[in-house]
Amino acid sequence: MTDPRGWDVDAQIALLFVALFGVLALVSIVVALRSIADDDETAQRQIQLRRDLRALWLGASVFWVSWMLGPVGATLAFGVISFLALREFITLAHTRRGDHRGLILAFFVVLPLQYGIVGLQRFDLFSVFIPVYVFLAIPVVSALAGDPERFLERNAKIQWGIMVCVFGLSHAPALLLLNLPRFGGRGAFLLFFLVVVVAVGQIAQELASRALRLRPMVRQIDRSFSLRAFAAGVAAAAVVGAAFFWITPVEPLRAAAMAALAGGCGTLGELVMRALKKDAGVRYWGNRSSVTGAVGLLDRVAPLCFAAPIFFHAVRWYF
Numbered sequence: 001m002t003d004p005r006g007w008d009v010d011a012q013i014a015l016l017f018v019a020l021f022g023v024l025a026l027v028s029i030v031v032a033l034r035s036i037a038d039d040d041e042t043a044q045r046q047i048q049l050r051r052d053l054r055a056l057w058l059g060a061s062v063f064w065v066s067w068m069l070g071p072v073g074a075t076l077a078f079g080v081i082s083f084l085a086l087r088e089f090i091t092l093a094h095t096r097r098g099d100h101r102g103l104i105l106a107f108f109v110v111l112p113l114q115y116g117i118v119g120l121q122r123f124d125l126f127s128v129f130i131p132v133y134v135f136l137a138i139p140v141v142s143a144l145a146g147d148p149e150r151f152l153e154r155n156a157k158i159q160w161g162i163m164v165c166v167f168g169l170s171h172a173p174a175l176l177l178l179n180l181p182r183f184g185g186r187g188a189f190l191l192f193f194l195v196v197v198v199a200v201g202q203i204a205q206e207l208a209s210r211a212l213r214l215r216p217m218v219r220q221i222d223r224s225f226s227l228r229a230f231a232a233g234v235a236a237a238a239v240v241g242a243a244f245f246w247i248t249p250v251e252p253l254r255a256a257a258m259a260a261l262a263g264g265c266g267t268l269g270e271l272v273m274r275a276l277k278k279d280a281g282v283r284y285w286g287n288r289s290s291v292t293g294a295v296g297l298l299d300r301v302a303p304l305c306f307a308a309p310i311f312f313h314a315v316r317w318y319f
Contacts, residue, residue, distance in 0.1 A: 016192065016247065028053055051299065053203065058300055072119060075173040079115040081301065083107065086165035088298045092280050093157045098147025102138050102158050110134050111166050118174050123316070126174065130167040135159055165298070168305030171312040180249050180319050189247040190315065194262055196244065197237040198307045201263025202270060205233030221275045230267060237263025262311045269306020
């Protein structure tokens with residue numbers, strides 16, 4: 001069998017999308033048919049599974065847009081997604097007038113600077129700009145507003161929103177600009193690989209939890225999360241990663257390890273975000289859309305926000 005890595009870029013893209021959308025269509029049909037036979041007890045899990053499928057469709061679309069727009073256009077597109085996700089996060093967090101300066105800094109200074117640094121490929125500065133400089137600047141700006149009430153809690157919320165919605169997600173377009181040996185100009189394939197294995201890991205975990213009826217490990221946060229279901233999700237991500245090794249610069253075994261790492265981080269990131277939603281008293285980031293304008297975007301990109309930084313630095317350090 002011919003190694004697809006020897007094909008030209010257009011042929012590789014055609015093969016990717018034939019395989020991806022074919023599998024997506026098949027899985028969507030199976031889920032739709034199973035939902036007809038499900039009883040009321042499994043309705044909530046069916047809803048979550050459909051949300052994960054929508055996230056996978058969205059991820060495939062993001063890959064296509066990223067490839068069509070090129071690195072600059074993709075960086076701008078992810079910047080817009082970060083802006084909307086951060087807005088969604090902040091609208092469901094309690095803030096005070098004294099936080100307005102910090103929020104202006106986050107939306108109109110930190111976010112464009114972070115993506116500007118990505119576009120310039122200054123990856124050393126990119127890695128420390130938010131975790132070091134911004135984390136110190138936000139409480140200083142907040143303190144200058146003169147409002148000490150719940151100071152630590154308010155600043156932690158802003159910092160956490162920036163960390164997840166801006167820092168984490170900005171690593172996705174950074175993959176497009178990585179200049180790896182014998183892999184130049186093909187960073188979009190790494191982004192595709194990341195999005196697919198993260199989504200597959202989540203869907204496999206949900207399916208394993210449904211099929212095995214496992215006892216939840218953290219019932220108060222997520223009734224579908226257990227160690228065995230998590231392991232099943234990681235294993236599924238690894239298998240898919242090994243199958244798609246030809247779009248990466250590594251052999252199947254290392255591709256499987258990279259996929260397992262990304263899939264596991266994405267699932268754990270989703271668990272963390274569910275804990276935050278429980279604390280905020282909402283089921284979905286977008287379930288107050290009539291009041292806040294939130295549309296649930298953060299629900300769909302949250303796993304990628306956690307998996308992208310780990311995957312990016314693992315790939316960069318390896319090479």
